[in-house]
Amino acid sequence: MKHDTITAIATPPGTGGIAVIRLSGPDALSILDKVWTGTSPLTFIPRTAHLGTINDPKDIPVDQTVAIYFKAPASFTGEDTIEISCHGSQFIQRQILHTLVSAGARTAQPGEFTRRAFLNGKIDLTQAEAIADLIAASSQAAHDIALTQTKGQFSDELRNLREQLLQLTSLLELELDFSEEDVQFADRKALVNLATHIRNRIQRLTDSYASGNVIKKGISVAIAGAPNTGKSTLLNHLAGDDKAIVSDIPGTTRDTIEATASINGLDFRFIDTAGLRHTNDSIENLGIGRALTQLTRADFILWLIDPSLPTDPQLDLLRNHLSTIRATPHLILLTKSDLGITVPSNLNKILPQDTPILRISALTGQGIDEIIRIITGKFLNAYNPRQETIIANARHYEALIHAQESIERVLNGLDNGLNSDMISADLREILHHLGTVTGSITTPDILTTIFSRFCIGK
Ligand SMILES: Nc1nc2c(ncn2[C@@H]2O[C@H](COP(=O)(O)OP(=O)(O)OP(=O)(O)O)[C@@H](O)[C@H]2O)c(=O)[nH]1
Ligand SMILES: [Mg+2]
Known part of the structure; x- marks a missing residue:
């Protein structure tokens, strides 16, 4: 599935001045080459507009179009991608899609371009979801929240938290190694400070959901x-x-x-x-x-x-x-x-x-x-969506709430002198929850649920 070439109309259904049809996958150039009159797509210069006519399977001209080639990996999906701008009649759009499918492309599922961008490591899951939010945003504030996340600020923040958690884990595990001799190796106060810092940061994120969710759907x-x-x-x-x-x-x-x-x-x-x-x-x-x-x-x-x-x-x-x-x-x-x-x-x-x-x-x-x-x-007032991450996605919120519960247990554990290995288990749990947010830990089912909510062509 990952290695075939997909196509879809990327502009909204209906008639417009122009429409854009996307083609992405290893055979994008050769598929277009079969149906194209003009400079051969096989010699296309990346990121340059090429004028040419698309001919249907019976070789009847459909429309004069402009094609732009984005060479892998420097494209949205990370694959060879061509965006074809045609005249926006619904007939032309349908015919071009049909022609590309006849020439070997497969019609894309909802969100499949973005799913490929994620699978090819171009964006993480929070950025993919933010793209859907950006498209759906109908107010300035909702737009600000989504735009900040598409730029990867939330991802950076999660990466930061992850590094701090790993630091905490290694400090604790050091202590674990020495526990036989009954030595508390790591300075518990430093551990508590670091854990408190992480807890505060996660809490600020979960607190922001009350605002983010309301801003996203309207008050x-x-x-x-x-x-x-x-x-x-x-x-x-x-x-x-x-x-x-x-x-x-x-x-x-x-x-x-x-x-x-x-x-x-x-x-x-x-x-x-x-x-x-x-x-x-x-x-x-x-x-x-x-x-x-x-x-x-x-x-x-x-x-x-x-x-x-x-x-x-x-x-x-x-x-x-x-x-x-x-x-x-x-x-x-x-x-x-x-x-x-x-x-x-x-x-x-x-x-x-x-x-x-x-x-x-x-x-x-x-x-x-x-x-x-x-x-x-x-x-x-409490948040500035242009400057900080505001959680507006229920999936992120749930994962962060779990992470918050675990970090509370870590703090309690440190407070009550709990065994380091018990605390380590909670820390690993937090890392797991944060991983599900960015998508470093995921399952095909979760991805299907997320991307099926996207529009076709995105
Ligand atoms: N002077 C003045 N009259 C007002 C003001 N607001 C509403 N009214 C009048 O108060 C009366 C009731 O107004 P509505 O808006 O129908 O009141 P409501 O709360 O919707 O009433 P119900 O639908 O019956 O529950 C009308 O005669 C309005 O013109 C105001 O700010 N100043
Ligand atoms: Mg009334």
Whole structure:
């Protein structure tokens, strides 16, 4: 499988000005040579555009194309690769693909070009996955995270950790050799320092996943509170669109209503929900059920309190849902500040001291920018995606969590004077988990799972 020559359309399905078809493998030049009129591909100068016509299996001209040859190993896949730019009709694309297959190429599986790049050592697994993320990124922040990883910064970091772990292992094994004589050879304090350093570094990476994952898929923000507090008005304001019906009748919104917006380089998904109250209306109750589900799913909760409405029921409601709200990053909004009504004095008794509260008005716009600033800060401030690695991939996160558990055991072991060979076993486990991230330790099954999520032609 590794030694055949594969081909696929690399541009998206559909019609375009041009389309690009890739051909990669040891027979790329000779396959093109069979179907090409123009300078013989066998004499192609690498990285130079060559004009020529591709003829179908019946020798009927299909299109005049431009081919660029990337000579192994200086290509993306590490193999001889040709990229053919043709006119972007779907017929031409299909015909050229069919022609190349008739001449001996095989149609590529999803992600097979990148898989070959990995197998040929051009990139490691984190870089391969970052390429998929780069293609999927729809916001500046998601793009920054992926771009940093395609450049190999995460890989460098893992390599660094690996070296430190090996150093730790060899220090310990030195101690192991002398254990017969009951000598603690290595300086335990130096060992603890090194292990602590490694633990901190791994933890910073695992901590970053909460941000990375949210940035990658977009931040979902639930807007909740009692009826008539101004939730739908706020949604419309944030979305810059008349998405939800606004009225002074309590219980206007039933279904959850979503609006997406790209703000400050992040993708947001704002979710307006039904006002929460006790009601006998069965449809409204269904809406309230949906609202409660959103509260447990959202990445961020905006909880609205309207001081111009009776406050006691609103404070009871807040009290009842406080543990759900506090399980997620949140912000309490006191709405309709333009009405100039004072803040309910009991609020501070219910809310823990560190709870962020903001006065806003959808009418005047007061506080709206601040809402975005606070949410953005929550997910972005702690990390700079252009400068440091942010974990945005569940597979990496899981492996690093395992590594973190093992390094905690190492630290405990050092603390409690545990046997060096037990500690060494944990260190080897960490090395294993880090190896699965970069792909130095892997199985064909894992690779198939990863690359099957790629698009064809990548
Ligand atoms: N003065 C003022 N009125 C507002 C503001 N925001 C909303 N309102 C009014 O408050 C009423 C209720 O607004 P909605 O946005 O429908 O409230 P809601 O929370 O979505 O209500 P339900 O869908 O019934 O739960 C409407 O009459 C709005 O015009 C504000 O900032 N200032
Ligand atoms: Mg509403």
